[in-house]
Amino acid sequence: MDDATRTTTTPAADAIAVSDAGLTVGEVARRVGVSVRTLHHFDDIGLVVPQARSWAGYRLYSRADIARLQRVLVYRELGFALARIRELIDDPDVDERAHLASQRELLAARIARLQQMVCAVDTMMGAHDMTKSTTPDLTPQEQAEAFGSQWDDRYAAEAEERWGATDEWEQAERVKASMSREDFDRARTEMEGIDARLAQALRDGIAPDSDEAAALVALHREQAIGRWFTMTRAKHVLIARGYTDDPRFRAHYEALEPGLAAWLRAAIEADARAHGIDPEAVSWE
Structure with a gap:
């Protein structure tokens, strides 16, 4: 089942063990409960962009990246469009x-x-x-x-x-x-x-x-x-x-x-x- 059509229930960011090096896309997808394709899409549109890369060039997600991802997933489950989610998260004037x-x-x-x-x-x-x-x-x-x-x-x-x-x-x-x-x-x-x-x-x-x-x-x-x-x-x-x-x-x-x-x-x-x-x-x- 595509994660866009299922209910998203993710563990809290503090509950996900993240090494100093960060987590790979596959690890984040498995632990948070979304598809690798979704994570790549979020990265491509600038919604959740992992700040680190491995020596081989692979994306690595920090604890802050995962916390942002979970905020995005909550808003998406509530029915917000991705463009609006980005505004809500990034605009300091938004309550x-x-x-x-x-x-x-x-x-x-x-x-x-x-x-x-x-x-x-x-x-x-x-x-x-x-x-x-x-x-x-x-x-x-x-x-x-x-x-x-x-x-x-x-x-x-x-x-x-x-x-x-x-x-x-x-x-x-x-x-x-x-x-x-x-x-x-x-x-x-x-x-x-x-x-x-x-x-x-x-x-x-x-x-x-x-x-x-x-x-x-x-x-x-x-x-x-x-x-x-x-x-x-x-x-x-x-x-x-x-x-x-x-x-x-x-x-x-x-x-x-x-x-x-x-x-x-x-x-x-x-x-x-x-x-x-x-x-x-x-x-x-």
Whole structure:
């Protein structure tokens, strides 16, 4: 498996024994848990450049080099683009601790969401009739109360007509089937909280391509939508087009803060570009 697609958990720099001569690329790759190719790439782009060479010309990593490498890997695991990681690490005016604190908050929220999903899976595994019905027991009135004033039975009917044959629809229905009334209430409260934070960001003048906006985009992707089915940045971009193109979505966000629909779409597209995704060329994955 390529290390770019796996979770990175590295030992602390102090826990890695480094001789005075330093460690070779192969030794660092094995002890830290990344590929030699990744280390070469980091060196080529100036992100982590070992400061020493062996008598034969091979790269040798010092303790300081490994500490820098581990910082890079943490940021990469958090979803930052490599160019932005270099700015965070090298720019003395950047408050790196504040960025890490913000990312820690997002990670905590993601962990909580994953724990909810584990509970949902446990519920489904224990429901013997799950294969016979994926319809939640909530009545239309209860669903309206759970999702707030924006709920309309016509939306559900339209969505089922358009997406009912997709894997995402089936996944969402299974998630909903495992949820209690309290779960729906909690989901509505969390989504309203995310909307409020998005609106406040726009009022505060946060740029759509800023780190602050990217953090909110991740929260929106992971919790507002990702609670129902598996989300990717490409899917997020496609869904965001509806925020400006569909009058109902646009009205929802404009009621929160004028200009929010366009701002959110711009922020989602900026986040995609920062991760090498062209918003104009995405497809549903």
